[in-house]
Amino acid sequence: MDHSGLADLKPRLVLTGITKRYPSVVANDDISLSVRPGEIHAVLGENGAGKSTLMKIIYGVTKPDAGTIMWNDQYETIAAPSQARRMGIGMVFQHFSLFETLTVWENIALALDEHVPTAQLAARITEVSEKYGLPIDPYRLVHSMSVGERQRVEIVRCLLQEPKLLIMDEPTSVLTPQAVLILFKTLRRLASEGCSILYISHKLDEIRSLCDTATVLRGGRVSGSAIPRNETNESLARLMIGGELAECHLTPREPKEVRLEVERLSLPTPDPFGTSLKDISLTVRSGEILGIAGVSGNGQKELMAALSGERLSTGSMIKLLGQPVGALDPAKRRTVGLTFVPEERLGRGAVPPMSLAYNALLTGARKGMVLNGLIHPSVMRTFSKTVIERFKVKCGGEQSVASSLSGGNLQKYIVGRETMLQPKMMIVAQPTWGVDVGAAQLIRQALIDLRDQGVALLVISEELDELFMISDRLCVLAAGRLSPSVKPAETSIEQIGTWMSGKFGEGENDASTPAASYLEAAHA
Amino acid sequence: MLRLERRATPSSTMSIASPLLAAAGMLVTGFLLFSALGKDPLEAFYLFFIKPLSSTYGIGELLLKTTPLLLCGLGLALGFRANVWNIGAEGQLTMGAIAGGGVALWFGDSDSSFAMPLMLLAGILGGMAWAAIPAFLRTRFNTNEILVTLMLVYIAQLMLSWLVHGPWRDPQGQNYPQSQGFGDAETMSVLINGTRVTWGIVYAVGLALIAWVFSEKTFAGFRMQVAGLAPAAAAYAGFSEKRNIWIALMLCGATAGLAGICEVAGPIGRLQQEISPGYGFAAIIVAWIGRLHPIGVVFGALLMSLLYLGGEAAQMGMGLPSAITGLFQGLLLFYLLAADLFIYFRLKRVGVVESPEPKPAIRVEGAV
Numbered sequence: 018m019d020h021s022g023l024a025d026l027k028p029r030l031v032l033t034g035i036t037k038r039y040p041s042v043v044a045n046d047d048i049s050l051s052v053r054p055g056e057i058h059a060v061l062g063e064n065g066a067g068k069s070t071l072m073k074i075i076y077g078v079t080k081p082d083a084g085t086i087m088w089n090d091q092y093e094t095i096a097a098p099s100q101a102r103r104m105g106i107g108m109v110f111q112h113f114s115l116f117e118t119l120t121v122w123e124n125i126a127l128a129l130d131e132h133v134p135t136a137q138l139a140a141r142i143t144e145v146s147e148k149y150g151l152p153i154d155p156y157r158l159v160h161s162m163s164v165g166e167r168q169r170v171e172i173v174r175c176l177l178q179e180p181k182l183l184i185m186d187e188p189t190s191v192l193t194p195q196a197v198l199i200l201f202k203t204l205r206r207l208a209s210e211g212c213s214i215l216y217i218s219h220k221l222d223e224i225r226s227l228c229d230t231a232t233v234l235r236g237g238r239v240s241g242s243a244i245p246r247n248e249t250n251e252s253l254a255r256l257m258i259g260g261e262l263a264e265c266h267l268t269p270r271e272p273k274e275v276r277l278e279v280e281r282l283s284l285p286t287p288d289p290f291g292t293s294l295k296d297i298s299l300t301v302r303s304g305e306i307l308g309i310a311g312v313s314g315n316g317q318k319e320l321m322a323a324l325s326g327e328r329l330s331t332g333s334m335i336k337l338l339g340q341p342v343g344a345l346d347p348a349k350r351r352t353v354g355l356t357f358v359p360e361e362r363l364g365r366g367a368v369p370p371m372s373l374a375y376n377a378l379l380t381g382a383r384k385g386m387v388l389n390g391l392i393h394p395s396v397m398r399t400f401s402k403t404v405i406e407r408f409k410v411k412c413g414g415e416q417s418v419a420s421s422l423s424g425g426n427l428q429k430y431i432v433g434r435e436t437m438l439q440p441k442m443m444i445v446a447q448p449t450w451g452v453d454v455g456a457a458q459l460i461r462q463a464l465i466d467l468r469d470q471g472v473a474l475l476v477i478s479e480e481l482d483e484l485f486m487i488s489d490r491l492c493v494l495a496a497g498r499l500s501p502s503v504k505p506a507e508t509s510i511e512q513i514g515t516w517m518s519g520k521f522g523e524g525e526n527d528a529s530t531p532a533a534s535y536l537e538a539a540h541a
Numbered sequence: 542m543l544r545l546e547r548r549a550t551p552s553s554t555m556s557i558a559s560p561l562l563a564a565a566g567m568l569v570t571g572f573l574l575f576s577a578l579g580k581d582p583l584e585a586f587y588l589f590f591i592k593p594l595s596s597t598y599g600i601g602e603l604l605l606k607t608t609p610l611l612l613c614g615l616g617l618a619l620g621f622r623a624n625v626w627n628i629g630a631e632g633q634l635t636m637g638a639i640a641g642g643g644v645a646l647w648f649g650d651s652d653s654s655f656a657m658p659l660m661l662l663a664g665i666l667g668g669m670a671w672a673a674i675p676a677f678l679r680t681r682f683n684t685n686e687i688l689v690t691l692m693l694v695y696i697a698q699l700m701l702s703w704l705v706h707g708p709w710r711d712p713q714g715q716n717y718p719q720s721q722g723f724g725d726a727e728t729m730s731v732l733i734n735g736t737r738v739t740w741g742i743v744y745a746v747g748l749a750l751i752a753w754v755f756s757e758k759t760f761a762g763f764r765m766q767v768a769g770l771a772p773a774a775a776a777y778a779g780f781s782e783k784r785n786i787w788i789a790l791m792l793c794g795a796t797a798g799l800a801g802i803c804e805v806a807g808p809i810g811r812l813q814q815e816i817s818p819g820y821g822f823a824a825i826i827v828a829w830i831g832r833l834h835p836i837g838v839v840f841g842a843l844l845m846s847l848l849y850l851g852g853e854a855a856q857m858g859m860g861l862p863s864a865i866t867g868l869f870q871g872l873l874l875f876y877l878l879a880a881d882l883f884i885y886f887r888l889k890r891v892g893v894v895e896s897p898e899p900k901p902a903i904r905v906e907g908a909v
Contacts, residue, residue, distance in 0.1 A: 040547065325777070346781065347776070347777065347779030348781075359777055364771045365774050366774070371767075371770065392763060
């Protein structure tokens, strides 16, 4: 029970001079911020700006090297998440921590610090989830739930403890646009009841529509604070990246011959919690970008594996430049003209402890880097240097090890390497995931340049804005099935959102709202 | 307060210093141990580490024991780099000895100059055949190669035992479980007069150089290393996992098999029940001490060989039990694994974050 209900103007949480150093980076440098009761406070920043570290400090997961935390006017040292929970702080992590083989109530019971009888707990779950517009069935098994529903479990888990402060770490990255609206309603209701909310995100539209105040982080420091409603995306972006947002342009052009053809591809998954691909058909032509939207876990991984050759399929379901490649391994598909940028950079797209030069050899062997089975170091290094130059990769040269690069720079290197192998067909998964805004624009432009040179591209991404920006055609992967494709100009975020929940071929007639305004419309 | 903290990048200095630290740790512990046993530690160290090297014969013995350790260590190191955990070099060595020894017995008293090359070839093929079993099971049925290679060690040893007790037993051997002695043409010639060291050490060092070129300069070596460091990257690049497993096990089978035939055609001169004091297992430590690098393995094998010799000398000179060799091997591996932690971590002094005011007890909010 909150006995300080009247002191609305007194901050509930005050951070002063929080500093956290890691061996290679200062994650938080002298950060101060304060949150009042009932305030939705955005913490805005690019990937690597220090948002998550700061939240972990508040939640007691990480200890700061310096600085103080004041909670309800008292200095506190938060030693563990259990202590944070007792104080009334709840956190919903970006990556969920649920046991898939257990039911909702079992998962929640495990996280509670005290024992509550099953029936009582189930009733509480139903009551709280319905009160906040996030209905969930306490007896359902988690593995049967969508990502959005799993997030509800995490939120309800926090709400059961009646938090005074709720921390949400990038909550919308796993949601369809419709589910985002429901979440926002819940958060506003919570705030109206006096709960403070720390909302971490790098999505400017969301922050402008939801949050009362914003603290912007850049490179581990506070670069400014703002009232998001009074700002534009551009002004917030300036605070966030310290410069202007670059634009990329997609000039319409007529696609040519078919490069990749997938016909009625069905692949059962060997992983009991994976997604089976069902009856997928698509074509990608020379000089076009096909974007595949959808929330992760709907078959993206499986589709990538089937297209790259890491998983083989039978006969002619997959054709590359007219040639059936379903039974060919990744190396053979590469010789046909396929290159491929995986979602996972370190450990899949690059070998972490090897130098960039050797990482060029990983997929570039047939570009003269190997002669009679012997490695040709000078060719390898020259290739690597060219990639570094052309894609502005910040690193200590081609001898730096891959793991020493930041995520964005490594991604630039991998995209650059796959581009320089002169593909006929290129497949890219999550091209800008975890990449800062500047690098993201460079990568998107590189993909568009490739398209303009006549390469066929398939881009799988969770970022709808990105797909609307760079795709010639768009489709949605939901529960292992692929929607029909549409031109971005002829669809809307709502329609794509409906498709993301697996409903194809219905509700397509109300695609009239312009794409960008769905948050504003909902807020009005 | 000290705390372990992950390093931003693995320390290359520590990676080289670690085996040296491990050797130092082994010596210090050995010192304490000898003192506790009431032996003069300095005398024990002299017997253990200096005396074996003070004569030409001693050096010869060192190189002689280095040979199988180096050969097995090379094969294992190449496999370990590729995440193929073959721990059955001992069995592959035994099978190499059986196959090569069988050829020697078949030639009998012949002085054919084909005998020795064929024996070496048979030894290599014998080891490879034995390593092919886990390779097949792993690639076909996804069987764990650690278990399969280990169990095959005992099968190979029992097979050798059966052969020398049964069909291959020397009729004139007074029922000892051993074969006929090999003829001159079936015995490897001695490299240095006055010692027992054979041409085997030359083959082993030559193979170390070849292994170095293979692992550092060839695309096949690169593929194996990628498979070891980042299996997902190997799959992404399209390097076949099966081919990688086969190459790793075949290489080790070949070198271990060669080690086996070099032993029976060298110092032993016949097939008998015991042909190796655990060289194939000690070679696992050799591979790690040598940082899985072919040139490093040469030094690792020399050190391990010295431990064998020193152990024997300490047994004879001071009446210490034979377990002393195994003890020192164990200490070395133990300290090596401990020191290896600091390749990826470092110790950091941590300050405690102080509140500027005395901290009140936490007020627990009323429950629901």
